[in-house]
Amino acid sequence: xxxxxxxxxxxxxxxxxxxxxxxxxxxxxxxxxxxxxxxxxxxxxxxxxxxxxxxxxxxxxxxxxxxxxxxxxxxxxxxxxxxxxxxxxxxxxxxxxxxxxxxxxxxxxxxxxxxxxxxxxxxxxxxxxxxxxxxxxxxxxxxxxxxxxxxxxxxxxxxxxxxxxxxxxxxxxxxxxxxxxxxxxxxxxxxxxxxxxxxxxxxxxxxxxxxxxxxxxxxxxxxxxxxxxxxxxxxxxxxxxxxxxxxxxxxxxxxxxxxxxxxxxxxxxxxxxxxxxxxxxxxxxxxxxxxxxxxxxxxxxxxxxxxxxxxxxxxxxxxxxxxxxxxxxxxxxxxxxxxxxxxxxxxxxxxxxxxxxxxxxxxxxxxxxxxxxxxxxxxxxxxxxxxxxxxxxxxxxxxxxxxxxx
Numbered sequence: 001x002x003x004x005x006x007x008x009x010x011x012x013x014x015x016x017x018x019x020x021x022x023x024x025x026x027x028x029x030x031x032x033x034x035x036x037x038x039x040x041x042x043x044x045x046x047x048x049x050x051x052x053x054x055x056x057x058x059x060x061x062x063x064x065x066x067x068x069x070x071x072x073x074x075x076x077x078x079x080x081x082x083x084x085x086x087x088x089x090x091x092x093x094x095x096x097x098x099x100x101x102x103x104x105x106x107x108x109x110x111x112x113x114x115x116x117x118x119x120x121x122x123x124x125x126x127x128x129x130x131x132x133x134x135x136x137x138x139x140x141x142x143x144x145x146x147x148x149x150x151x152x153x154x155x156x157x158x159x160x161x162x163x164x165x166x167x168x169x170x171x172x173x174x175x176x177x178x179x180x181x182x183x184x185x186x187x188x189x190x191x192x193x194x195x196x197x198x199x200x201x202x203x204x205x206x207x208x209x210x211x212x213x214x215x216x217x218x219x220x221x222x223x224x225x226x227x228x229x230x231x232x233x234x235x236x237x238x239x240x241x242x243x244x245x246x247x248x249x250x251x252x253x254x255x256x257x258x259x260x261x262x263x264x265x266x267x268x269x270x271x272x273x274x275x276x277x278x279x280x281x282x283x284x285x286x287x288x289x290x291x292x293x294x295x296x297x298x299x300x301x302x303x304x305x306x307x308x309x310x311x312x313x314x315x316x317x318x319x320x321x322x323x324x325x326x327x328x329x330x331x332x333x334x335x336x337x338x339x340x341x342x343x344x345x346x347x348x349x350x351x352x353x354x355x356x357x358x359x360x361x362x363x364x365x366x367x368x369x370x371x372x373x374x375x376x377x378x379x380x381x382x383x384x385x386x387x388x389x390x391x392x393x394x395x396x397x398x399x400x401x402x403x404x405x406x
Contacts, residue, residue, distance in 0.1 A: 002077050004085045010074050011089050015067050024053040025163045029150050035061060040115055040125040040143055044132055045152035046261035046286050048197055050183055051128040052103055054152060058126055062099055066090040069103040083114035102127045112142035119146050131205060132259045153316055154287045155181030157401040170380055173398030177305050180289025194293040205260040217242050221253055225263055225283045227295040230304045232280040261286050264315060269322035269333050282323055284311040303348040306397060307331060310346045310377050313401050326368065328361030340369040345376045350394065359387060366390050
């Protein structure tokens with residue numbers, strides 16, 4: 001519970017502070033968001049990736065709106081019963097409007113009750129949150145059919161170019177490959193920012209939220225997976241390695257990493273969901289800079305850094321991503337509307353020694369899913385092959401990622 005007088009002070013100061021924030025680099029999601037729809041628009045993603053900046057950009061489209069940031073320390077005791085007082089405060093301060101901007105709402109228990117009630121009154125909401133599972137569960141139970149979800153990630157390569165006022169080329173991509181896209185890190189170039197971010201995610205979004213008793217094991221597992229980006233893993237191996245009580249504990253921990261947008265699991269493709277569930281998985285990180293700062297071995301492996309960057313670019317556009325393994329291997333399959341639509345191989349440098357292996361795995365995937373062409377993303381090579389009637393394009397990552405038509 002919180003006093004109405006306190007809410008008035010917070011509301012006034014927060015909106016004043018919001019007006020002074022830098023507009024920032026225009027995010028690629030911005031044009032896709034339609035504020036006129038009578039829905040709750042959810043912006044969800046990892047901490048410090050720019051959700052609040054995107055929200056700020058959206059406020060520039062409208063003349064009048066309500067705004068509240070629930071991570072304000074003065075609002076730490078805010079509960080669902082305070083929404084009525086907050087709404088009264090909004091109307092007294094700013095007059096009538098039907099548009100609410102709520103920042104980092106996920107820590108208010110049962111917040112969705114207020115949002116659903118107001119949606120029924122034809123009000124509109126833009127809501128940010130840092131936990132995918134929490135938001136999805138609550139939205140699924142209370143706001144079915146009344147919300148639109150947009151995932152926000154650290155800067156893409158194109159957004160990083162705009163932020164740093166640079167042009168797409170090999171040099172700028174090499175910088176992106178190593179530093180990633182977290183805005184604060186790119187601005188201040190202080191590795192401590194990403195170390196503290198990692199610690200905050202593990203502690204606040206995982207250990208505290210899920211009431212886990214052994215924070216040390218959780219952190220060690222997260223670091224292990226960050227270090228092994230692009231490699232296969234199994235939940236049984238994690239259970240044994242970290243001396244967990246059951247495989248279910250390993251599954252739960254990895255799901256928490258995914259919910260916080262820290263890590264992503266990529267399954268091996270199989271038409272059988274049962275086989276897909278038991279097959280080894282691969283792990284990828286949300287950002288190369290975050291992985292590099294927190295893992296020495298990752299920062300020295302340029303091949304895996306490129307593979308992780310390619311995954312990040314794909315994940316911004318698609319949710320269903322798999323790897324392929326038959327006689328050969330292909331790094332990524334993309335499924336859209338229940339159909340495999342693309343096969344992509346990642347190779348830092350094609351050589352006479354590895355060319356056949358890389359091409360064989362890709363062509364096998366193309367044949368299995370009847371795809372006419374495939375892509376090999378490299379660091380700087382550009383080439384083209386035709387194999388068994390299928391076109392293989394070899395493209396440097398900087399050119400591929402800077403192409404707005406992708």
